[in-house]
Amino acid sequence: MTRFARLDLLDPLEVARLGGIEVTTEGVVEGFLSGLHRSPRRGFSVEFAEHRMYQPGDELRYVDWKILGRNDRLYVKQYEEETNLRAMAVLDVSRSMAWTGAPETVLPKLDYARRLVAALSLVLLRQRDATGLIAFDDEVRRIVPPRARLSHWRQLVQTLAELQAGQGTAAEPALRRVVDQLRRRGLVVFVSDLLLDRALALTALRFLRHRGHQVLVLHLLDPAEVDLAGPAEARFEDPETREAVVLRPRDWAGAYRETLRQVIGDWRLACRRHGIRYHQVITTTPFGTVLREALAPAAATRAG
């Protein structure tokens, strides 16, 4: 087994300790791809994909002359290059994303998100899918337009590495900026802890769906956000808003778990209602697992 063999199945923190984003992400993707039953590279080439009826305006060079000779009908060839996906990762870099409940054992959500987006981008780029990035906190911080060249990944990785946790969270402007980057229908991957204005975010996500984009929401959750713990009594403070509440975790753990379940349920329901795919991602989940969940339907979409 090589050093990078099946890094996609390792604990994210262990993966992160192996090296920089670039190196480790490659390892993750290699592992992920080699683990698939059928290599996603096959059929993803620039070779012929399908036929369709000729329509006025189509370039004549794509007319399949053989079919015309046999059947006297005009069909044009469609190539893989034309059906390739254009994907935008919209990454939340607010202050809450920089948090981890256990710095020694769990990656901060932002670090996890960096590697996840890098891996996702690499997979897409290897499929010749144009991939871009929008990072936001309370405003849009960085935009990397989508490109299909594999060398584009280096730029994405560098951008991801340079990102710093910002302040608040305002997803709606960032999501609307996606429209500028994806003029055709494409894939929008929204990576966030969703500690934001849900109504505004959903409005923006619905808008994207309305524009024909496939939307995937990856809801990042730190394990400590799932199971409330802490000292006998503590003052819990929001790193973004400085809102605070004093309570005894033991007393409130059950009710909190119920509230979180309700929040996740609401997100899941709202997303499903508008054709948005939603995935809850605990930051201890191996990257490969998340990639599989995120990319398999994406490939199907692209094929369709």
Added chain:
Amino acid sequence: MIGFLHPWALAGLAAAAIPVLLHLLARREPPTVVFPAVRYLITTTREHQRRLKLQNLLLLLLRTLLIVALVLAAAGPTLPLRGVAGHAPGALVVILDNSPSSGAVVAGSPRLAQLRSAAREVLARATPEDAVWLITAEGVPQRGDSRALADQVGALAVSPRRLDLGAAITAADGVLAPESRRGGIVLLTDLQASAVTRAEPRVPLVVGRPSDPPPPNAGIARLATGAQPWSSDGGRIMVSLAGDSGAAVPLVARLDRRPQRQALAHVGGAATLALPGAPSGWWTVTAELDPDELRSDDQRISAVRIAAVAGVSCSAAERYVAAACGVLESNRRITRGEEITLGRLGPRGSVVEPPADPAALGALNRALAARGVTWRYGALTLAATSTDSGPAVGRVRVLRRYRLESTASGRTGVIATAGGEPWLVRSGGVVLLGSRLDPAWTELPVSAGFMPFMDLLLNRLARGEVSLAEGSPGDPIPVPDLVTTVRQAEREWRVEGGGSFRPPDVGTYYLLSGRDTLGAISANLDPRETLLRPASDGQVRRLWQGAQVVPLPDAAGLAFASGSLGDLRGSFLWLAVALGLGEMALATGRRRER
């Protein structure tokens, strides 16, 4: 009003503050934890805050009440409840009056039998958790379990000792004072009026008294044997009668087992009888009435000393001494002889006066020392003083005296004092007077008590004998110096001269110093026992505030009635269990929610 068996345990109520204190301590400024999902916490608390607060408050209340219930249960709460079958553990003192008057026969049976029956009924109501004491005429509170005390009561006989009911109640009160359990006193008595003295019991007092009136009674209140020793010709006794029969009763008296003399005496009056003489020695005189319902006061005894009168050598030079000798001789209280030398140190028994010439004092002291006398004459004191009244000498003025100084350790042999200092002392057969028997030295020769004093001095003091003492069984009776042993028939008690002796029973007790008999104690019933008239309920309530006076059979029902106390310990324990279960259920529910 709720009471407590162990009120000190109530100090544990302070522990009830522990849950509140813990709650307050836990409310100090908590540490800050950065947590991004605070909005979910706020949502959570907004929805559950009220319910949780209520739960917390309820838990706090349950825990506090649990501690309070446990502490109260430990303190042994009781509640006066009428008609309850049982009673809370209590402390009870049963005073059973078995004084001589309880021996009176009423309706064919002794009064004591009724009292014993009532006492057993009281004791039968005691539980093993009760503390029970029994006080009888012996006066010593005895603690024991109810069964053992009941056996003791069953075997109880009439005591010769008088029982002062007020003192007995006070003693019972003292026994109960340190008791944390609710106390009570049950007094079972014939309620003889003369025994009812004031007391202030701090605990409920139930007085059980017989319903039927006492029988008429007559008894011998006093037996006086007169001046002693008697001569071999005999002597006279005076017998005083007491009682409420009011009739004339036949009286007999005898000297030991010699033929008895009879007389008819009136109750409330006195009779004088002459008894025949006997050889020298100690004799017992017995006076007796015909039997009546109270037998124990129908007889009275006393000791008499029969001896020939002293043969005295008197100095004719001393006017007052010579006159006294003459009077005593004419009255056959002394004879002329050499047994006692009066006024100077003689070869045998002597009554020594200080010399009129101070120059002769040194020779006298040397002669006394040579004789082995442990006293000597000291300095002359001209300060006027008085003798301290006592059995030998009344209170008379002393103008001049020599200090009498003991040459041995202690001051044994002091018969009378003047101004707190020895004035009349004895050592062996020698009696020393601090003053000369002359009006220039003391007013005794010109006082009315001079002749009795001289009689006592010559016939008893100079002969080494002491006066007879009288008393009742159980009373402390002073014993003179030099007495080492008290003997009655075959029984003997070692005593310390100058201390006291309590005769255990009716009888004559002889006071011994080595092999010599120095005197006797005549112990007879307290004459007040003869009067059986009971105190009225009003008198009882006035002297013993709050006392319940009930017929004897009803006393048992009220014994623990201070009484019918409901024991609330079980109730509080059950309450604690219920509170504990409630707390557990609530806390478990909370944990499940987590």
